[in-house]
Amino acid sequence: MAKPRIAFFKFSSCAGCQLSVLNLEEHLLDIFGAVDIAYFVMAKRENHEGPYDVGFVEGAVTTPREVQELKKIREECKFLVAMGTCACTGGIPSMKNFAGTQRQMEEKVYTELWDIQSIPAHGIDYYVKVDAYLRGCAVDLGELVELLKSLLLGVSPHFRPHAVCNECKLKENVCLLVHKGKPCMGSVTAAGCGALCPSLNRPCEGCRGPANDANTVSLAQKFLELGLTREDVRRKFLKYAGNTPEFRRGAEAV
Amino acid sequence: MSVEAFVLSKNELGGFLEKLKEDYEVLGPVAKDTEFVFAQVGSVEELRLDYDTTILPPKKYFHRPVETLFKFSGPTEITESGEPVRKQVIFGIHPCDLNALLSLDQVFLGTYPDPYYKARRENSVIIGLNCTKPCEKGFCSSFNTGPAMDTGFDLALTDLGDKFLVEVGTLKGKELATGLAAASTEDVVTKNRLLRASQEKMKRRLETEGLAELLYQNTEHPVWEKLKEECLACGTCTTVCPTCFCFGVKDYVDLTLKNGERPRTWDSCMFYEFSRVALDHIFRPDRAARVKQRIYHKLVYFNQQFGTTGCVGCGRCVSTCIKSIDPVEIVAAIRENPSPPKEVKLFTPVIKKVTPEKSPWEPQKAVIKAIKPQTKDTTTYTFSFVDPKVQEAYTFEPGVFNMISIFGIGEAPISISSSPDVKDSFDHTIRAVGNVTNALAKLKVGDIVGIRGPFGTGWPVEEMKGKNVLLVAGGIGLAPLRPVIKWIQARRDQYGFFEILYGARTPNDMLFTDEFEEWRKIPNTRLLLTVDMVPPGVEWSHNIGVVTTLFDKMHSRPENTIMITCGPEIMMKFVVRDLLARGFAPEQIFVSLERRMSCGIKKCGNCQIGPVFVCQDGPVFRYADLMNLPEEIF
Numbered sequence: 077m078a079k080p081r082i083a084f085f086k087f088s089s090c091a092g093c094q095l096s097v098l099n100l101e102e103h104l105l106d107i108f109g110a111v112d113i114a115y116f117v118m119a120k121r122e123n124h125e126g127p128y129d130v131g132f133v134e135g136a137v138t139t140p141r142e143v144q145e146l147k148k149i150r151e152e153c154k155f156l157v158a159m160g161t162c163a164c165t166g167g168i169p170s171m172k173n174f175a176g177t178q179r180q181m182e183e184k185v186y187t188e189l190w191d192i193q194s195i196p197a198h199g200i201d202y203y204v205k206v207d208a209y210l211r212g213c214a215v216d217l218g219e220l221v222e223l224l225k226s227l228l229l230g231v232s233p234h235f236r237p238h239a240v241c242n243e244c245k246l247k248e249n250v251c252l253l254v255h256k257g258k259p260c261m262g263s264v265t266a267a268g269c270g271a272l273c274p275s276l277n278r279p280c281e282g283c284r285g286p287a288n289d290a291n292t293v294s295l296a297q298k299f300l301e302l303g304l305t306r307e308d309v310r311r312k313f314l315k316y317a318g319n320t321p322e323f324r325r326g327a328e329a330v
Numbered sequence: 331m332s333v334e335a336f337v338l339s340k341n342e343l344g345g346f347l348e349k350l351k352e353d354y355e356v357l358g359p360v361a362k363d364t365e366f367v368f369a370q371v372g373s374v375e376e377l378r379l380d381y382d383t384t385i386l387p388p389k390k391y392f393h394r395p396v397e398t399l400f401k402f403s404g405p406t407e408i409t410e411s412g413e414p415v416r417k418q419v420i421f422g423i424h425p426c427d428l429n430a431l432l433s434l435d436q437v438f439l440g441t442y443p444d445p446y447y448k449a450r451r452e453n454s455v456i457i458g459l460n461c462t463k464p465c466e467k468g469f470c471s472s473f474n475t476g477p478a479m480d481t482g483f484d485l486a487l488t489d490l491g492d493k494f495l496v497e498v499g500t501l502k503g504k505e506l507a508t509g510l511a512a513a514s515t516e517d518v519v520t521k522n523r524l525l526r527a528s529q530e531k532m533k534r535r536l537e538t539e540g541l542a543e544l545l546y547q548n549t550e551h552p553v554w555e556k557l558k559e560e561c562l563a564c565g566t567c568t569t570v571c572p573t574c575f576c577f578g579v580k581d582y583v584d585l586t587l588k589n590g591e592r593p594r595t596w597d598s599c600m601f602y603e604f605s606r607v608a609l610d611h612i613f614r615p616d617r618a619a620r621v622k623q624r625i626y627h628k629l630v631y632f633n634q635q636f637g638t639t640g641c642v643g644c645g646r647c648v649s650t651c652i653k654s655i656d657p658v659e660i661v662a663a664i665r666e667n668p669s670p671p672k673e674v675k676l677f678t679p680v681i682k683k684v685t686p687e688k689s690p691w692e693p694q695k696a697v698i699k700a701i702k703p704q705t706k707d708t709t710t711y712t713f714s715f716v717d718p719k720v721q722e723a724y725t726f727e728p729g730v731f732n733m734i735s736i737f738g739i740g741e742a743p744i745s746i747s748s749s750p751d752v753k754d755s756f757d758h759t760i761r762a763v764g765n766v767t768n769a770l771a772k773l774k775v776g777d778i779v780g781i782r783g784p785f786g787t788g789w790p791v792e793e794m795k796g797k798n799v800l801l802v803a804g805g806i807g808l809a810p811l812r813p814v815i816k817w818i819q820a821r822r823d824q825y826g827f828f829e830i831l832y833g834a835r836t837p838n839d840m841l842f843t844d845e846f847e848e849w850r851k852i853p854n855t856r857l858l859l860t861v862d863m864v865p866p867g868v869e870w871s872h873n874i875g876v877v878t879t880l881f882d883k884m885h886s887r888p889e890n891t892i893m894i895t896c897g898p899e900i901m902m903k904f905v906v907r908d909l910l911a912r913g914f915a916p917e918q919i920f921v922s923l924e925r926r927m928s929c930g931i932k933k934c935g936n937c938q939i940g941p942v943f944v945c946q947d948g949p950v951f952r953y954a955d956l957m958n959l960p961e962e963i964f
Contacts, residue, residue, distance in 0.1 A: 106585040221585075228587055231739055231765040234580050238601040241564035245650070246395050246596070248385040250363040251566075253652055263564035263652055288602035289617055291562045298652055 080129035080227065083115035084159075085149055087135030087142050088169050088197065092214040093160035094118045094134055100217050107221070110228060126152030130227060132210075136162040136169040136197040143195075143203055150204040155227065158199060158206045159220075161213040165285045165317040168213070169197035174314045174327075198319060208233065213283035213316060216269050236267040237288040240280050244271035252279050259299045259312060264290035264326065285317035292326025299330075306330050334498040336510035337517055338487070343494070344374035350419050350506070354455060357391060358421035359384055371421065379422050379489065382465040383646060387427045387572035388420050392450045393434060393596075399446070399579070399691045401591045402737040406695050406780045409589075415449045422459040422487070426468065426644040429475035430572030431456075432482045436636035437575045441683050441946065442690040442931035455502060458483040462524045467645030469534040469658055475642040477528040488521040495521045536643065536658045537665065542630045544664060546674040549622065549960040553663045558618035560653045565598035567647035567655070568624060573632065573640050574598070576935030579928040583738045590738055594928070597936070599623050605936065607926045608742075608764030619961065625657055626940070626960055634678045634941035677940075677955045679947040690931045693735045693780025694720050699755055701775055704841045707762050708806060709771065710747060713781065714755040726750055728813030729788030729922060729950045733930045734758065734766060735780035742766035743927040743945070746784065747809040749816030759809035759841060785930035786949050789814050789894050790920055798826035800886040802905050804833050804877055804897020808841050810922055810949075811896050819852050828855040829886045833877030833901070835862050837870050858883060877901060878908045888913040894950075896922035899964040906953055916954035923949050923963060939963055 084094055098119055100107065114124040131153030137143055150156055161167035172181045173196045182192050200206055210219055219235060226233035236243070240262035244251075252258040252274055261282035262274055273280050286292070292313060299309045313327035338346055350356050358371045359381035366381040368388045386395075394413075401410040423431075438447035461468075461477035470476030479486050484503030487494040495517050498504045568574045578597040583590030597604060600620050605613035614620055632640020641657065648656045700712040715721040726746055735741040742764060748757035762771040773779070791814065799818065803811050818825050830849060834840045840859070850857050858880045860873035873880055877897070886893075893914055895905050902921050909919060925937035925944040937944035940959035942951070956963045 103585065110585055110587075225583060225585065225587060229583070229738065230768070237603055238598070239562065239564035241562075241566045242569055242598065242601075245385065245566055245569040248362065248367045250365045250385070251650060251652075254650060255364055263562040263566075287564075289563045289615075291559075291617070294560055294562055294653060 079110065079112040081114040081124075081127075082111045083126065083128040083131045083153065084113075084118070085115075085131060085133045085145075086118075087133065087146070087163070087200075088138040089135030089160065089162040089167070091118065091134070093162075093210075096214045096217060097132075097220065100221070103217075103221055107224060111224065128153045130155045130157065132157045132159040133163050133200050134159045136166045137200060137203060138169055138194055138197045140193055140195060146200055146203055155207045156200075156204065157208045157210060157223065158201060159210045160215045161211060161283050161285060161316050162197075163200050164209045164211050165199045166197045166202075166319045167199075167283075167316055170317075170319050171314060173197055174318050202319075211266055211284040212269055218270075219268050238267055239263050239287040239290070240265045240267045240269065240271050240274070240284070243267045243269070244274045247271055247275055249274050252277070253298070253302075257302055259302055259304055259308075261295070261312060263287075264292050264295050264322070281315060282312065282323065283316045286320050286322035290322045292322050293329040296326045296329040334504065335513035335518055336496040336498070336507050337490075337493045337513045338496050338510055339493040343377075347371065347374050347377065347421075350421070350455075354417045354419040356419045356421050357388070368420075377421070379459055379487075381422070383424070383468070383644060383649070385650075386570060387430060387644065387646065388423050389427070389430060389434065389572050391418060391420060391454070392431065392447055393438065393575060393577075394446075394450075396593050396595045397446055398591045398593045401589075402581075403589045405736045405738065406693070406778050407737070408692055411689065411692065412446050412449070415453050417453045417455075418450075419455045419457055421457045423456060423483075424459060424461055424644075425476035425479035426470045426642040427572050428456065428458050428479050428482050429470075429473075429639070430642045430644070433573045433632065433636065433638045433640065433642070434575060436638050437933065440636065440681070440932075441685075442933070443685060444933060445689045445691070455506065456483045456485075456499075457503075457506075458486040460486060460488040460521070460525055462489050462528050464528055464532040465645060467534065467649040467656075468532065468643055469536050469645060470643035471529050471532050472536040472538055472643050473639050473641060475639065477532065478525040488524065490517060490520050490524070534643075534645075534658050536629075536641075536661050541661065542633070542676055543671075543674050544661075544668065545626055545630050546676065546958075546960055547672055548664045548669050551664050551667075551669060553660055554618045554622055557621045557655060557660070558616070561600075561617055561621050561655060562652055563600050563602065563617055563620065564652070565600040566650050566652075568598040568600055569596065570646040570650050571628075572642060572644055572646070573628070575933070576604070577928070577933075578936070579741065579934065581738050581740050587738065592737065594934070597934070599627070599935070599938075605926050607924065608767070613925060614961075621655075622960065623938075625660060627938070628657065629661070631938070631941040634676065635681075635943070637681065675958055677942075677959065679942050682946065690782065691929075693733070693741075693782045695778050696781040698773055698775050698777050698779070701773075704759060705839050708759060708841060709762070710757050710759045711770065711773075712748070712755050712757050713779070715781070716778065721754065724756070724784075726756070726784035727788035728791055728817050729810050730784040730786040731810070731930070731949065732756075732758065732781050732783030733785065733927075734770070735782070736766060736769050737780065739769040740766050741780075741782075741928075743785075743930060745810035745922075745949070747812045749813055749820070751816065751820050759806070759812070761806050782930060785945055787947060789922075789950050790892065790952075791817055794892045795824050796826065798886060798891040799828045800831070800884070800891055800893040801829065802831045802877060802893065802895040802897070804901040805835065805839060806841065807895075807897030807901075807922070808832055811894065812842060814894065815849060815852075819849075822853055826854070826890065827885065828852065829884055830855070830857045831860075831877055831880045831884060832857070833860040833862070833880070833897075836865055837861055837868050838865070856885060876904070878904050881908055881912065888915070888918065892918055892920065894920045894922075899924075903964045916957050917952060919953035920950055921953055921956070921963075923951060
C-alpha cells in the first residue's frame with residue numbers, strides 16, 4: 077500500500093491538539109515512515125493541495141466561513157477524523173451556546189461588531205460525516221497512534237468508550253469523589269486518557285465527553301449532595317460537551 | 331491439636347520479612363493517601379497489617395489487569411509466550427480475598443487451565459491475616475469467607491496484640507515458619523476468642539438462605555428499575571471485585587504493523603459495550619439488565635457455574651460506589667417485598683473439565699486450501715492444519731466452532747461448516763462484517779491463519795438418533811447446520827424423516843445453493859426454501875415469506891421429532907414461538923446462539939447468559955434449559 081497522504085486542519089480552537097501531534101517525538105519518525113504528511117501548516121513550510129487519504133480536523137465550527145471550508149475538506153479527504161474535543165462536541169467554544177444569544181456573546185467579546193459573524197459552536201459532525209473521533213482536550217497521543225495504525229491495517233480502532241473510573245481504579249487512585257468529596261466527572265466521561273487528571277489529584281472535568289450509557293442525571297444529583305449549587309452543576313456539564321444529549325441532560329437534571 | 335501453630339512477636343516481623351525477601355518479592359498492604367493498596371513492601375514500617383481493605387484486591391497478582399498472552403511477528407508467528415513470572419509472597423491477605431482467590435481457581439484452573447494464572451499461582455506463597463476487627467462495609471460472615479480463614483493459605487496470621495499467632499497450612503508454610511517458637515494452647519484460645527468476637531461485631535449480613543430461588547423469582551422486582559436510575563455504569567464495582575474475572579482480548583501492533591502482542595485486559599459486564607459483536611450489535615444494552623447481571627452473577631450464577639461462591643463479602647463494591655449501591659441492601663429490599671413465589675427450576679450447566687496438553691491460548695497454523703464464494707459477502711474457506719499430526723488428531727462435533735486468528739487484527743469465533751467425517755480438512759463459511767472476517771476476505775489460497783479449537787457443545791446428533799429431524803435455518807445460520815445435514819446423509823438409516831427449512835433475505839443470499847439438489851436426493855428428506863423478497867430479474871420458484879411461513883407446508887410433526895435451528899435471533903424467536911404453538915415441547919427444540927466471545931474456553935466471561943457460557947455450554951442449547959433463565963435469550 078502506498079503511503080497514505082495525511083492532512084491537518086484547524087478551526088476555532090487553541091491549536092493544542094496539533095501541538096500535541098508534534099509531541100509524539102518517540103513515534104514521530106516511525107509515523108513519518110508510515111505516512112506522508114502532505115498538509116500541516118503548523119509543522120511544515122511546504123504544504124500540498126488535496127485530495128488526502130486522511131484529514132485530521134481540530135477545532136469547533138463557529139463561523140459560516142468555517143462551515144464552507146469544512147465542507148471542502150470533507151470532499152478532499154477520504155477519511156475524516158475529528159481531532160480533539162472541540163472538533164468532536166464543540167468543546168470549550170461551545171460554552172457560549174448556553175450563555176445567551178449570539179449577539180450577547182459577540183458584545184461581550186468584541187467592541188466592533190459590524191464584521192463579526194458567529195454561529196453557535198458545534199463539533200464538525202454537525203455539518204459533515206465524520207469517520208472517527210479522537211476525544212480529549214488535548215487528544216491522547218496513544219489514541220492518535222492507535223487510530224493511525226488501525227487505518228493502516230484497515231481495522232476499526234480500539235477506543236475505550238466506558239467511564240474514566242475504570243482506568244482510574246486500575247491505577248489504584250484514591251477516589252476523589254467518594255473519599256474526598258470532589259465533584260469528579262470520571263464516572264460519566266469516556267476513558268482513554270488513562271485517568272490523567274484524577275491521577276494528578278485533580279477531578280475529571282469531562283473533557284472527553286460522555287462515556288457509553290453515561291448516567292449524567294444520577295451524577296448531577298450526587299453533585300448536589302456534595303454541596304454544589306445548581307449553577308455549578310450546570311456549568312460542569314456544559315463546559316466541554318453541552319452539545320451532547322447526555323451532558324445536556326446532566327446540566328438540566330437539577 | 332490439629333493445626334500446627336507458632337508465634338511471631340511483632341518486633342520479629344521485620345526479620346521475618348527480610349528473610350522472605352531473600353527468595354521472594356513480598357507484596358502486602360501499604361498506605362496510599364487515605365487508603366491502602368497491595369504493593370511491594372520495602373520495610374516493615376511500610377507494611378500496614380492494620381489495614382481494613384485495599385483499593386484493588388490482591389487478585390491483581392494472579393489475574394493481572396493487563397496480561398500479555400504472547401508476542402507475535404506477522405499474522406501467525408508467536409515469538410514469545412506469556413510474561414516472566416516471579417516468585418511472590420502475598421503477605422497479609424484477608425480471608426475474603428483469599429476465598430475469592432479460591433473461587434478464581436475454579437475459573438482459571440478448572441476446564442482449560444489457564445497457563446498464565448497457573449504459573450503465578452504456583453509461584454506464590456500465601457501468608458494470610460485473619461480479621462480481628464470487621465471492616466466497615468464487609469459482610470464476609472454471610473458467606474463463611476471471613477473473618478477467619480480455614481483453608482488456602484501457607485501461613486495464617488492472627489494479631490494477638492504484641493505478637494501474631496502463625497498457623498501452618500502447608501508444608502511450604504511450615505518451612506517458612508522454621509525457627510519460630512511454638513504457640514501455646516492459650517494463644518490458640520485467644521485467637522479463637524478474638525475471631526469469634528470479630529464475627530459478632532460484624533453488623534452487616536446478606537441473608538443467603540434460599541437466595542438463588544429468591545433472585546430467580548424477582549427478576550422484575552422494582553428494585554432493578556430503581557438501580558437503573560442510580561447506577562452510573564462506571565464499572566468500578568467490578569474493577570475492585572476480588573472474584574470478577576471477565577476480560578477482553580485485543581491485538582496491539584507497533585508501527586511496523588507486523589510485530590506486536592496479544593494482551594487480555596480486565597473488562598466489565600457493567601459496560602454498555604461489554605457484549606458487543608460485529609455490526610455493533612449489543613446483547614445487554616439495558617443498564618438494569620447489566621446491574622442484574624452483576625448481582626446475579628455474584629450471588630447465584632457463579633455458584634451454578636463453578637460450584638463456589640461469587641461474592642466473598644469484602645465490601646469493596648459498596649465502599650467505592652459513588653451511589654453506594656449495596657448487595658446487602660438490594661437483597662434486603664427484595665426480601666422485604668418479594669414477588670409472589672413461583673416454582674423455579676435452576677438450570678445448572680454440566681461442569682466439564684478439558685485439559686489440553688498445549689496452551690489453549692496459542693493457535694495452530696492452518697493453511698487455506700480452497701476458497702469458494704457463497705454470496706456477495708460470504709465465502710467458504712477450506713482449511714487444513716499445517717502440522718499433519720495436529721490435523722490428524724483434530725475431530726469435532728457438528729455445530730461447534732473455532733477461534734480464527736490473524737495476529738495484529740484479532741480473533742473471531744466462527745462455526746465449522748463442514749462434515750466431521752472429512753478428516754483432512756475443515757470448512758468455515760464466513761460473512762465479512764468485522765475486523766477479522768474482513769481481513770480473511772483479503773486472503774488467498776495458500777495463506778496461513780491461526781486456529782484454536784474446536785470449542786463448545788454442538789447439535790444433539792446422538793439424542794436425534796432414531797428420531798425425525800426438523801432443521802430450520804436462516805441466512806448464514808445454515809453454516810453451522812450444514813455439518814448435521816452431511817452427518818445424517820452419511821448415517822441415513824440411523825435417523826427418521828428429515829426436513830430442512832431454509833430461508834434467506836433474497837435468493838442471492840442463500841448459501842450452499844449448489845448442494846440443494848444433492849440434499850433433496852437424500853432418502854426420506856425434504857428441502858423447503860423461502861426468501862423474504864425476490865429482487866427484479868431474479869428467478870424464484872419457491873416460497874416467498876419469512877421462514878415460519880413454511881410451517882404450514884412442512885410434513886414434520888412434534889411426535890418423535892427433534893427441531894434444530896440457527897439464524898438471526900428474531901427469526902429463532904418466532905420459529906420457537908410458532909413451533910411451541912404447534913405442539914413441540916421445549917425439550918425437543920435446540921437453538922444455536924451467538925454472543926461475544928474472546929476466549930472460547932470459559933474464561934473471558936463475555937458470552938455469558940445467566941449461568942451459561944455460550945462458548946462451552948453452547949453455542950447449541952436445549953431451549954427448555956434456557957427458557958426460564960433470569961435473562962431473556964432472544
